[in-house]
Amino acid sequence: MxxxxxxxxxxxxxxxxxxxxxxxxxxxxxxxxxxxxxxxxxxxxxxxxxxxxxxxxxxxxxxxxxxxxxxPTPITSIEISQQGGPGRAGLSAEQADVPALGYxxxxxxxxxxxxxxxxxxxxxxxxxxxxxxxxxxxxxxxxxxxxxxxxxxxxxxxxxxxxxxxxxxxxxxWRRDYEQWAVTADVSADAGHGGVAYERFTPQGPMALLPHDDGFALVWTVRQEQAERLCGLADADFLASLQEQFGDRAGTFTALEARSRFPLRxxxxxxxxxxxxxxxxxxxxxxxxxxxxxxxxxxxxxxxxxxxxxxxxxxxxxxxxxxxxxxxxxxxxxxxxxxxxxxxxxSNDRVPLNWLRGGGLATFDAWPSAKKFLLRRMMFGAAG
Ligand SMILES: Cc1cc2nc3c(=O)[nH]c(=O)nc-3n(C[C@H](O)[C@H](O)[C@H](O)COP(=O)(O)OP(=O)(O)OC[C@H]3O[C@@H](n4cnc5c(N)ncnc54)[C@H](O)[C@@H]3O)c2cc1C
Known part of the structure; x- marks a missing residue:
C-alpha cells in the first residue's frame, strides 16, 4: 500500500x-x-x-x-524616454561595474x-x-x-x-487596481537590439521593449478596452500601432508572436x-x-x-x-x-507635468551618482 x-x-x-x-x-x-x-x-x-x-x-x-x-539575453543598457515630452535618460552596465544590468x-x-x-x-x-x-x-x-x-x-x-x-x-x-492591462508579445525588428532595453512612458501607461533572443519582448501597458482591441488586431495592424506609439528608435517592427494580456494591480x-x-x-x-x-x-x-x-x-x-x-x-x-x-x-498627460518629468529625466541623466544609486537598488533591492 x-x-x-x-x-x-x-x-x-x-x-x-x-x-x-x-x-x-x-x-x-x-x-x-x-x-x-x-x-x-x-x-x-x-x-x-x-x-x-x-x-x-x-x-x-x-x-x-x-x-x-x-x-538568457543580457541587458547591457537601458534607455528611458517619455512620449510627447522632452527628456531622456540612459543607464549602462559600465556605470554599475557589472557585466550586465540584468537578463x-x-x-x-x-x-x-x-x-x-x-x-x-x-x-x-x-x-x-x-x-x-x-x-x-x-x-x-x-x-x-x-x-x-x-x-x-x-x-x-x-x-x-x-x-x-x-x-x-x-x-x-494596501491595494490598488491600476485599471491597466499589460499586453505582451515577442516582436522582431529589422535592427539588432544590441542589448538595449527601452522603457517608454506614455499617457496610457509605460511600455517596455526588452532584448530577448534575436528580437524584443514587449510589455505594453494600456487600458482594458485597448488591450482587448490590440489582442484582436491582425499582426500587421498591431505592428503598425506599436510603431506609431514607440517610434523608430528600435528599428522597424517586422513580425510578432505569442500575444497575451494580464490585468495589473x-x-x-x-x-x-x-x-x-x-x-x-x-x-x-x-x-x-x-x-x-x-x-x-x-x-x-x-x-x-x-x-x-x-x-x-x-x-x-x-x-x-x-x-x-x-x-x-x-x-x-x-x-x-x-x-x-x-x-x-x-501615467498621465498633463502638460506642466510633462515638462517637469522631462527636466527630471535630463537632470538624472547628467547625475552619475544618482544613476549608481538607482542601479544598485534595481539590481540588489532597497536593502542592497
Ligand atoms: C506582464 C508581466 C510582466 C512581468 N515582468 C516581470 C519582470 O520583467 N521581472 C520581474 O521580476 N517580474 C516580472 N513580473 C512579475 C512576475 O511574473 C511575478 O512576480 C512572479 O511570477 C511571481 O512568482 P510566484 O512564484 O510568486 O508566482 P507565480 O509565478 O504566479 O507562480 C505561482 C505558482 O503557484 C501555483 N498555484 C497557484 N495556486 C495554487 C494552489 N491553490 N495550490 C497549489 N499551487 C498553486 C501556480 O500553478 C504556480 O505554479 C511580471 C508580471 C507581469 C504580469
Missing part, C-alpha cells in the same frame, strides 16, 4: 519560481520539505518574459538554477530550469494538487488539498504560501501569520513597469531560507517569523513604493 505522508517540517504551496527557489534554498538543511503544485509537471506556467536583475543572477547561481537556464528569460525557460534543479536536488513535489485552504495555530500550520479525487489535510511546522497571489493570499494592507500584505508565511506575489503584487516582481520574490525566498538555516529549531515560531518580516520590510516597501510611484508619476 502507498503511504502518503501527511506532515512535513515545511509545506510550500506553489512550485512557481518563488516556491521553487525556497525549496532549493532549503535543500542542504536537515528539514523535510514538501512542495504542492496545482498544475501538472508539463504546464509551463505564465506566457510572459521576465527581466532578472544582476543580483538575481547571483542568487540563482547559489541555488544551482542559473546554469540550467537556456540562453531576459522566458517564464517557461525559468520554470524548466527550476524543475530541473528540483529534480537534481531530489525535492519532494506533488503535482496536480491544488491547496484550497491554509490554517495555522500557535504550534502548527496546515493545508487542505485535493489529490486523486480525495481531500487531505497536511500539517507542518511552517506553511510557506507562494501561490502567485491567486486565492490563498491574505487581505492586502498593486497589493501589499502582511507576509506572516500563525505558522504561515507569504512570499513573492502572494505577499506583494507589483506593476511590471520596473521589472521588480520576481526579483523581489526571489529575495523573499532566499532570505527566508537563510532565516531558517540560522536556527532550524525555531522553524515557524512567532519570533522567527517576526524577525523575517522585519528583515524584509525595507526591501519590500522600497520596491513596492518605487514601482507604484513610477506608474503614478508617468
Amino acid at each position: 502507498n503511504h502518503v505522508a501527511n506532515h512535513a517540517d515545511i509545506v510550500i504551496v506553489g512550485a512557481g519560481p518563488v516556491g521553487a527557489a525556497l525549496a532549493l534554498g532549503l535543500q542542504d538543511l536537515d528539514v523535510s520539505v514538501l512542495l504542492l503544485e496545482a498544475n501538472s509537471p508539463e504546464a509551463a506556467g505564465h506566457r510572459r518574459t521576465l527581466a532578472l536583475s544582476y543580483g538575481s543572477r547571483l542568487l540563482l547561481e547559489r541555488l544551482g538554477a542559473w546554469e540550467r537556464l537556456a540562453s 531576459v528569460v522566458g517564464y517557461g525557460n525559468l520554470h524548466r530550469a527550476f524543475a530541473d534543479a528540483l529534480r537534481a536536488a531530489d525535492a519532494e513535489i506533488r503535482y496536480a494538487t491544488p491547496v484550497h485552504r491554509v490554517a495555522g495555530t500557535q504550534s502548527y500550520g496546515a493545508v487542505a488539498c485535493r489529490s486523486d479525487g480525495a481531500e487531505h489535510w497536511i500539517t507542518a511546522r511552517l506553511v510557506a504560501v507562494a501561490d502567485g497571489g491567486a486565492a490563498l493570499a491574505p487581505v492586502p494592507r 498593486f497589493a501589499f500584505a502582511n507576509p506572516v501569520g500563525r505558522r504561515v508565511v507569504y512570499l513573492g506575489n502572494a505577499a506583494q503584487t507589483l506593476h511590471p513597469v520596473a521589472g521588480q516582481g520576481f526579483n523581489l520574490g526571489l529575495r523573499d525566498a532566499f532570505e527566508l531560507a537563510e532565516a531558517i538555516a540560522r536556527d532550524p529549531r525555531q522553524l515557524g515560531s512567532p519570533a522567527m517569523l517576526q524577525r523575517y518580516r522585519r528583515g524584509r520590510r525595507l526591501d519590500r516597501l522600497g520596491g513596492s513604493l518605487f514601482t507604484d510611484g513610477l506608474v503614478r508619476l508617468f
Whole structure:
C-alpha cells in the first residue's frame, strides 16, 4: 500500500519560481520539505518574459538554477524616454561595474530550469494538487488539498504560501487596481537590439521593449478596452500601432508572436501569520513597469531560507517569523513604493507635468551618482 505522508517540517504551496527557489534554498538543511503544485509537471506556467536583475543572477547561481537556464539575453543598457515630452535618460552596465544590468528569460525557460534543479536536488513535489485552504495555530500550520479525487489535510511546522497571489493570499494592507492591462508579445525588428532595453512612458501607461533572443519582448501597458482591441488586431495592424506609439528608435517592427494580456494591480500584505508565511506575489503584487516582481520574490525566498538555516529549531515560531518580516520590510516597501510611484508619476498627460518629468529625466541623466544609486537598488533591492 502507498503511504502518503501527511506532515512535513515545511509545506510550500506553489512550485512557481518563488516556491521553487525556497525549496532549493532549503535543500542542504536537515528539514523535510514538501512542495504542492496545482498544475501538472508539463504546464509551463505564465506566457510572459521576465527581466532578472544582476543580483538575481547571483542568487540563482547559489541555488544551482542559473546554469540550467537556456540562453538568457543580457541587458547591457537601458534607455528611458517619455512620449510627447522632452527628456531622456540612459543607464549602462559600465556605470554599475557589472557585466550586465540584468537578463531576459522566458517564464517557461525559468520554470524548466527550476524543475530541473528540483529534480537534481531530489525535492519532494506533488503535482496536480491544488491547496484550497491554509490554517495555522500557535504550534502548527496546515493545508487542505485535493489529490486523486480525495481531500487531505497536511500539517507542518511552517506553511510557506507562494501561490502567485491567486486565492490563498491574505487581505492586502494596501491595494490598488491600476485599471491597466499589460499586453505582451515577442516582436522582431529589422535592427539588432544590441542589448538595449527601452522603457517608454506614455499617457496610457509605460511600455517596455526588452532584448530577448534575436528580437524584443514587449510589455505594453494600456487600458482594458485597448488591450482587448490590440489582442484582436491582425499582426500587421498591431505592428503598425506599436510603431506609431514607440517610434523608430528600435528599428522597424517586422513580425510578432505569442500575444497575451494580464490585468495589473498593486497589493501589499502582511507576509506572516500563525505558522504561515507569504512570499513573492502572494505577499506583494507589483506593476511590471520596473521589472521588480520576481526579483523581489526571489529575495523573499532566499532570505527566508537563510532565516531558517540560522536556527532550524525555531522553524515557524512567532519570533522567527517576526524577525523575517522585519528583515524584509525595507526591501519590500522600497520596491513596492518605487514601482507604484513610477506608474503614478508617468501615467498621465498633463502638460506642466510633462515638462517637469522631462527636466527630471535630463537632470538624472547628467547625475552619475544618482544613476549608481538607482542601479544598485534595481539590481540588489532597497536593502542592497
Ligand atoms: C506582464 C508581466 C510582466 C512581468 N515582468 C516581470 C519582470 O520583467 N521581472 C520581474 O521580476 N517580474 C516580472 N513580473 C512579475 C512576475 O511574473 C511575478 O512576480 C512572479 O511570477 C511571481 O512568482 P510566484 O512564484 O510568486 O508566482 P507565480 O509565478 O504566479 O507562480 C505561482 C505558482 O503557484 C501555483 N498555484 C497557484 N495556486 C495554487 C494552489 N491553490 N495550490 C497549489 N499551487 C498553486 C501556480 O500553478 C504556480 O505554479 C511580471 C508580471 C507581469 C504580469
